[in-house]
Amino acid sequence: MNAPAILRDVWLAAAAELESAEIDDARFEAEVLLRHATGLTRAQLYASLTDEIDPAAQQRFQTALAERTTRKPLAYITGTREFYRLEFRVTPDVLIPRPESELLVDAALDHMRQARIRTAQVADVGAGSGAVGIALARHRRGVQLVCSDVSRDALLVARDNAQRILRRPRAEFVQGDLLTPLPGPFHCVVANLPYIPEERIDDLEPEVSEHEPRIALTPGTSGTELILRLITQLPSRLHPNGIAVLEIDPGQEGAIAAAAQQMLPNAAVDILDDISQRPRAIRIVAG
Secondary structure, three states: OOOOOOOHHHHHHHHHHHHOOOOOHHEEEEEEEHHHHHHHOOOHHOOOOEEEEOOHHHHHHHHHHHHOOOOOOOOHEEEEEEEOEEOOOOOOOOOOOOOHHHHHOOOOHHHHHHHOOOOOEEEOOOOOOHHHHHHHHHOOOOOOEEEEEEHHHHHHHEEEEEEEEHOOOOOOEEOOOOOOOOOOOEEEEOOOOOOOOOOHHHOOHHHHHHHHHOOHHOOOOOOOOHHHHHHHHHHOOEEEEEEEEOOOOOOOOOHHHHHHHHHOOOOOEEEEEEEOOOEEEEEEEOO
């Protein structure tokens, strides 16, 4: 093992290595890996930049850095991802939560406030890490959450996140297909289902195409298969004035909104844009 080095030198060398591996935000990612290896907070790291790195921490850091240069996602290396100002545990069994999905939480919370729904039955369908549903339950009192997923391993991750994040865990975890195994009706259904067309998977960044669970990325040829099937289940599963917010891939909004309006003719159906002004979700409010 090499002699201990100065933290700042280790950080800058790692940033250069990540940049050579064509990784965006190389300096920031090197910092995250260094904090992960040393256990230092950001403030502690910046206060210690002229200190030597502990040899054991240096070894952990080099191992993590080597993993990242193979394009293994940062979140799978550190085991965590921030979502809606909360820290979620993630593993290769679940899709990594993304900022775009926070739109689902915002839309659901806004509707429950405006509709004055105090005790809400909420379903997070295809829950994965549970990020969307757990964020809802953390920020709204009276939410009774049930998470469904076809993957047992994903549900174990979601259960662990709920136990850590919710002050009073009030969630159920059910393995099964969409809303089929769940009781109902619900005041709110949120879903970030697989929606990428199968032919596009190999064109995605290696972090996604080679590392994230394929079952969480694509449902098949068109990408809309699961979302459209979930919509057929909504008429009997939404309370009057209940809301469903479904994440989509830009370009799918027309077909999915039309299907929702056909299945729920008295519902208000609209399209929500993400922070990049791209269509990202369909909002359905039952009539």
